Amino acid sequence: MSDTAIDPRYGTKPPKRPLRLSWGDERVRGIVYQILVVGIVGSIAYWLFSNTMHNLEVRRIATGWGFLEREAGLPIAEFLIPYDPTDTYLRALQVGVLNTLKVAVIGIVLATILGTILGVLKLSKNWLVSRVVGAYIEIVRDLPLLLQLLFWYALLQGLPGPRQAIHPATGVFLSNRGLKLPFFEWEGPHNWALLLMLIGAVGTYFYRRAARAKQMADGQPRAIWPAATVMMLVVPLGAWYAMGAPFTPDIPALRGFNFQGGLTVSPEFFALLLGLTLYTAGFIAEIVRAGILSVSQGQWEAAEALGLPRGRVMNLVVLPQALRVIIPPMTSQFLNITKNSSLAVAIGYQDIVSIANTTLNQTGQAIEGIAIIMVVYLTISLSISLFMNWYNSKIALVER
Amino acid sequence: MIDTIRARGQLLCGVSTGLAGFAQPNSQGVWAGFDVDYCRAVAIAIFGTEQNRVRYVPTTAQVRFTALQSGEVDMLSRNTTWTLSRDTSLGLDFTATNFYDGQGFMVKRSLGVTAARQLDGATICVQPGTTTEQNLADWARSVRVNIRPVVIERLEDNIAAYLAGRCDAYTTDVSGLAASRSAQQVPADHVILPDVISKEPLGVLVRHGDQRFADLVRWVHFGLLAAEEFGITAENAAGLATTDNRPEVQRILGRTGGLGQMMGVDNAWMLNVIRTLGNYGEISTRNLAPLGLQRGPNALWTTPGGLQYAPPFR
Ligand SMILES: N[C@@H](CCC(=O)N[C@@H](CS)C(=O)NCC(=O)O)C(=O)O
Numbered sequence: 001m002s003d004t005a006i007d008p009r010y011g012t013k014p015p016k017r018p019l020r021l022s023w024g025d026e027r028v029r030g031i032v033y034q035i036l037v038v039g040i041v042g043s044i045a046y047w048l049f050s051n052t053m054h055n056l057e058v059r060r061i062a063t064g065w066g067f068l069e070r071e072a073g074l075p076i077a078e079f080l081i082p083y084d085p086t087d088t089y090l091r092a093l094q095v096g097v098l099n100t101l102k103v104a105v106i107g108i109v110l111a112t113i114l115g116t117i118l119g120v121l122k123l124s125k126n127w128l129v130s131r132v133v134g135a136y137i138e139i140v141r142d143l144p145l146l147l148q149l150l151f152w153y154a155l156l157q158g159l160p161g162p163r164q165a166i167h168p169a170t171g172v173f174l175s176n177r178g179l180k181l182p183f184f185e186w187e188g189p190h191n192w193a194l195l196l197m198l199i200g201a202v203g204t205y206f207y208r209r210a211a212r213a214k215q216m217a218d219g220q221p222r223a224i225w226p227a228a229t230v231m232m233l234v235v236p237l238g239a240w241y242a243m244g245a246p247f248t249p250d251i252p253a254l255r256g257f258n259f260q261g262g263l264t265v266s267p268e269f270f271a272l273l274l275g276l277t278l279y280t281a282g283f284i285a286e287i288v289r290a291g292i293l294s295v296s297q298g299q300w301e302a303a304e305a306l307g308l309p310r311g312r313v314m315n316l317v318v319l320p321q322a323l324r325v326i327i328p329p330m331t332s333q334f335l336n337i338t339k340n341s342s343l344a345v346a347i348g349y350q351d352i353v354s355i356a357n358t359t360l361n362q363t364g365q366a367i368e369g370i371a372i373i374m375v376v377y378l379t380i381s382l383s384i385s386l387f388m389n390w391y392n393s394k395i396a397l398v399e400r
Numbered sequence: 401m402i403d404t405i406r407a408r409g410q411l412l413c414g415v416s417t418g419l420a421g422f423a424q425p426n427s428q429g430v431w432a433g434f435d436v437d438y439c440r441a442v443a444i445a446i447f448g449t450e451q452n453r454v455r456y457v458p459t460t461a462q463v464r465f466t467a468l469q470s471g472e473v474d475m476l477s478r479n480t481t482w483t484l485s486r487d488t489s490l491g492l493d494f495t496a497t498n499f500y501d502g503q504g505f506m507v508k509r510s511l512g513v514t515a516a517r518q519l520d521g522a523t524i525c526v527q528p529g530t531t532t533e534q535n536l537a538d539w540a541r542s543v544r545v546n547i548r549p550v551v552i553e554r555l556e557d558n559i560a561a562y563l564a565g566r567c568d569a570y571t572t573d574v575s576g577l578a579a580s581r582s583a584q585q586v587p588a589d590h591v592i593l594p595d596v597i598s599k600e601p602l603g604v605l606v607r608h609g610d611q612r613f614a615d616l617v618r619w620v621h622f623g624l625l626a627a628e629e630f631g632i633t634a635e636n637a638a639g640l641a642t643t644d645n646r647p648e649v650q651r652i653l654g655r656t657g658g659l660g661q662m663m664g665v666d667n668a669w670m671l672n673v674i675r676t677l678g679n680y681g682e683i684s685t686r687n688l689a690p691l692g693l694q695r696g697p698n699a700l701w702t703t704p705g706g707l708q709y710a711p712p713f714r
Binding site for chain 1: 469491522523529536541547548550552553565568
């Protein structure tokens with residue numbers, strides 16, 4: 001492989017000809033044109049900016065970022081970090097960003113899993129299965145997402161009230177207030193255990209790489225699971241035990257108007273997640289199907305001739321090759337999930353758009369508010385793109 | 401601004417997306433309501449008639465200020481509360497309070513709640529971008545009641561969530577509660593709790609910087625009040641314009657004084673408005689009495705408890 005060696009052609013510079021200060025010199029003209037273009041674009045930008053600032057000033061519309069420090073006074077229903085209406089707008093916006101990330105990340109994972117399964121099923125030899133999946137894909141892709149979200153939200157609101165909640169197991173309640181699940185009180189040692197588990201996961205990854213490398217060298221397969229269990233389970237559990245093994249169950253129970261305690265999946269979050277997942281899975285299914293079809297029939301036949309069963313042919317031979325066709329369009333689906341999550345405002349899930357809109361309404365600072373929304377989406381989208389590009393180049397290189 | 405509107409031939413008026421008694425299109429698509437009548441009144445003052453002279457732009461609570469700031473509408477007549485921060489930092493001006501209101505709660509009768517304090521632990525539906533959501537948070541904090549908000553942008557989705565039982569209570573201005581309640585199949589199934597947790601002086605807004613237009617909108621409101629005070633109605637306005645010899649009535653109806661000219665419109669501006677729409681009391685009775693709303697603080701100052709007061713027309 002030569003990707004680390006520098007191509008000798010790039011090592012030497014072309015011979016430099018001295019600049020002639022004349023219009024006849026192509027390079028001089030080039031430089032002048034470039035300065036002109038940059039200058040014009042720069043002055044237009046400056047004019048737009050100062051004009052806007054001037055107009056805002058004339059119309060007495062507040063500007064600046066001072067509002068971020070002021071008390072928000074907004075009620076927010078769901079938050080991943082502690083939040084109270086007496087907190088600042090900045091805090092409220094952070095809560096919004098995390099809410100967006102929460103639904104986007106979980107949505108991406110679920111839509112990918114569901115979409116892949118559907119894409120494979122659509123190619124099934126079973127007439128009924130492929131037709132049913134085909135119809136599903138057609139329907140979810142043709143109906144506007146907003147309509148689907150409102151549909152799921154209305155459906156979840158149609159569940160019985162808290163007093164008549166569906167109650168399949170201890171501490172599990174399904175009602176129009178959402179899904180309630182038993183949990184336990186989260187304390188300091190749990191944070192440590194979780195951290196150790198994450199470190200263990202990273203450790204397992206490197207352990208696996210090392211094991212693979214050795215297998216390449218001597219052909220001996222090595223079991224990963226004993227080390228994985230120790231790193232991801234035994235060590236965290238041991239640490240938790242050593243720290244006093246705190247465990248207080250937190251079982252939801254109906255008190256007054258509502259359930260208290262336990263974990264809550266709100267109807268707003270659930271409807272949004274469901275809508276985004278089912279909708280995007282339809283598109284992902286088509287991408288996966290196209291990817292699989294792009295792998296030539298010969299590959300199937302060759303693998304089957306080796307005696308591999310169909311399922312393994314798919315997993316070991318076809319999908320890895322299909323991935324190269326699948327990844328690039330997949331990136332845009334992931335971006336779509338993130339951007340579409342802004343429809344949340346229609347069904348009362350307080351994502352960054354909802355909170356930034358309210359902020360700009362309350363403070364009157366529309367330009368700042370929109371700028372915040374843009375920066376947040378740009379950052380998330382670029383991160384997804386960068387990650388997917390990295391992943392794409394990684395799988396593209398595994399060619400021997 | 402008045403010239404711009406005249407040149408355009410139409411007044412662009414921001415109203416709510418549909419609130420019975422305040423702004424709602426009827427079955428023929430014709431907008432009607434208290435807030436709508438203010439759009440019509442200003443259009444009549446400028447054009448002498450309202451026929452095809454108003455374009456209604458429905459706005460949610462969330463987008464209303466941006467719509468006015470950006471020039472999408474000329475004025476906002478949309479149950480909007482006058483607050484200090486809105487008056488100073490939005491680049492907008494409130495003209496006058498045309499409806500004194502306050503925030504309340506509505507619950508289903510079957511819930512058995514009779515006072516707001518009993519809502520501890522309840523889930524409450526509320527629209528974002530309103531004073532309502534901020535008051536709710538303030539109130540919960542000051543009376544130490546725990547509430548869970550459900551914040552949905554569109555009014556009708558909010559009501560749907562409340563009706564479906566997603567929320568135990570719905571909160572907004574009492575007038576808005578009465579409007580939504582009256583639109584239900586069985587209004588008596590819903591109770592508006594007696595507690596009023598805030599002051600909500602509602603009024604018409606215009607963009608900051610055009611004082612002439614602001615003056616006109618403000619004085620149209622005062623004209624409606626003065627008409628009620630002097631007993632000028634839709635029916636008798638034309639007659640009084642020639643026969644009444646009370647000096648202030650003559651000035652309001654444009655026979656003397658040239659008040660319209662001072663504002664940049666025809667001297668018959670208020671005569672035309674009252675002839676078409678009636679006075680403040682008539683507008684109020686036509687639109688709000690069906691909701692079961694009492695005049696209360698919105699009675700004229702001459703009635704005990706009334707706050708509506710017009711400065712002199714001279
Ligand atoms: N007065 C409050 C609340 C105004 C408000 O938006 N009220 C709601 C509920 S009554 C409304 O009118 N919604 C109508 C709509 O969204 O179209 C404010 O100015 O913030």
